[in-house]
Amino acid sequence: MLKKFSKAKLFNTLSNRSFFKFWLGQSVSVFGSSMYQAALPFLVFYINGGAAELSLANTFYIAPQIIVLLFGGVFTDRWNRKYTLVISDLIKSGVVFTICLLLFFDQLNVLHIYALTASLGMVSTFSRPTTRGIIPQLVEKRQLVNANSLRAISRQVSQMLAPVVGGFLITAVGLFIVFGITTFTFFFSALFLSTIHLYKKINESSEKESKRQSYWKDxxxxxxxxxxxxxxxxxxxxxxxxxxxxxxxxxxxxxxxxxxxxxxxxxxxxxxxxxxxxxxxxxxxxxxxxxxxxxxxxxxxxxxxxxxxxxxxxxxxxxxxxxxxxxxxxxxxxxxxxxxxxxxxxxxxxxxxxxxxxxxxxxxxxxxxxxxxxxxxxxxxxxxxxxxxxxxxxxxxxxxxxxxxxxxxxxxxxxxx
The missing domain is CATH 1.20.1250.20 (MFS general substrate transporter like domains)
Structure with missing residues (x-):
């Protein structure tokens, strides 16, 4: 059985060091995002919010994505995709760290939650297209299905474990520690992603032409x-x-x-x-x-x-x-x-x-x-x-x-x- 499994070459794409760092960074980042989503209801309840406030918080997460998605892809095509992912994770880390500070000084209110959750939604709008777009710059075409499968594995594992871990930690040590850990997941993801090397550059002539064009034309x-x-x-x-x-x-x-x-x-x-x-x-x-x-x-x-x-x-x-x-x-x-x-x-x-x-x-x-x-x-x-x-x-x-x-x-x- 193990021999048959090894022949399948499921994990061979991870021998690509840059893809491995990308995969590891994204796995940590998805874990952080999943933990944030799992902890968000308890953050709302902490300030005596209820179902209405929680619904609005989720709406503030989705609404910026619907608006920004129309033109966000233009930026992700123009910008260096590696740096876009690094900066996105650093911003996410800063947003969650702000929640930690507000919790520590007991200054958190529902408007803070709406604004900071909307910020995370907006940043996700840039990072998600970039994540899909960067993979062909890291692996060969024949490895695309394998690379996306590995991403799906880490995504599902993170989404399974993060709510369980988050729920346990909220009960055991409190919201401040949970959001502190989430802050570091995004920060560590940015560190991993900063070390990857894009083996395939976007065609230089296309890139120069894109920069000469207006954003609206793109x-x-x-x-x-x-x-x-x-x-x-x-x-x-x-x-x-x-x-x-x-x-x-x-x-x-x-x-x-x-x-x-x-x-x-x-x-x-x-x-x-x-x-x-x-x-x-x-x-x-x-x-x-x-x-x-x-x-x-x-x-x-x-x-x-x-x-x-x-x-x-x-x-x-x-x-x-x-x-x-x-x-x-x-x-x-x-x-x-x-x-x-x-x-x-x-x-x-x-x-x-x-x-x-x-x-x-x-x-x-x-x-x-x-x-x-x-x-x-x-x-x-x-x-x-x-x-x-x-x-x-x-x-x-x-x-x-x-x-x-x-x-x-x-x-x-x-x-x-």
Whole structure:
């Protein structure tokens, strides 16, 4: 078994020293971000805030991203991506350190939380496209799937461990220590990232031409690339709609369904929901390990939308069961499928989009994924109140299936190799 596993060369990309430092730095940074998100509710409760204040804090985190994503990619394409990541982590470290100081001097109030959380959201808007864009400058094309799989592994492990560690530390030593540790995670990430070497530079002539152009011209160039690249335009538009169904299922419908279905089965709704989140994380980890072993993939357009369709089918089946074990089985499959199609899409963009435009395209891709979410949350929240949550989950599953089939009608999608 071990011999077979070693042949898969899952971790071979880590022998690239610069990618290893990048991977390590990003792992620490994601751990810090996850710990911040886990500790944020308790920070709000510490100043006697409630559900309304917590909702606003999360809104302040997302809102700057929706606004800045439209033009943030232009900056990430113009700037040195290594320095962008280093500066982003240093700013994050400074923001969280400010929270530590306010806690220490007992001066923290809700406006501080809103402003500092918005700052983190804005900085994340620049760092996330840069993270995707820098990988092709660190590894060979044949290693892209492996590199993205390794990122997914570290991301899932961090997102699994950080809430547990954060919750334990909040109880054991208090918020000040937790945010102090988070401060150092971002600082250490910046140190790791400052030592990487970009083996592949963006084409110098393209870089000089980009600097001569105005920011608005660069932005319009990004829109034009999306508009004239059929598979990319279809992917962003369709994914924006699909994301309404997936996010509404994940964020709104699933916790309510778990609470209503299993709260009387001998365990609390919170415990059952915790099990479902853990099972999705396990499925995501299995996907990342499996994808990291793949050297060749089937036609990626067909593969990508087939995986999304299978996700919708799994959600549909989940709504038809009242057994916790079967539910956990399907949430594990959902976690596996979602991580797999994310890795396929990221690798597709890195492979087929010009590297000097990748930041802009990533920003537009992320903007498409976020911009419709508030409307989607409102619609599906209203549907749950007027019908029942099981029917709403069935609607999300059917919606995902239908939207995954439509792109396959286009030859440009079927021909993506």
């Amino acid at each position: 932005l319009l160039e990004g829109f034009k690339t999306v508009q004239t690249t059929n598979w990319l335009l279809i992917g962003i538009v369709v994914s924006s709609i699909i994301n309404i169904f997936i996010a509404s299922f994940d964020v709104i419908a699933l916790p309510i369904y778990i609470k209503d279905t299993f709260s009387s089965s001998g365990i609390s709704g919170a415990e059952a929901y915790g099990f479902t989140l853990s099972s999705m994380a396990i499925g995501a980890l299995l996907s990342a390990f499996w994808m990291g072993r793949q050297e060749k993939l089937p036609p990626r357009g067909i593969l990508y939308y087939s995986l999304i369709g299978a996700t919708g089918l799994s959600i549909l089946f989940l709504a038809l069961t009242s057994s916790l074990l079967i539910t956990l089985f399907f949430t594990t499959i959902i976690g596996f499928l979602m991580t797999t199609f994310i890795i396929v899409w990221e690798s597709l963009l890195q492979d087929l989009v010009d590297n000097e435009k990748l930041g802009r395209i990533t920003s537009l891709d992320m903007f498409g994924g976020l911009v419709l979410l508030p409307v989607g949350y409102w619609i599906f929240g209203l549907l749950i109140e007027t019908t029942n949550v099981s029917k709403v989950i069935q609607i999300t599953g059917l919606g995902i299936i239908i939207m995954s089939i439509l792109p396959l009608l286009f030859k440009s999608i079927r021909d993506l190799k």
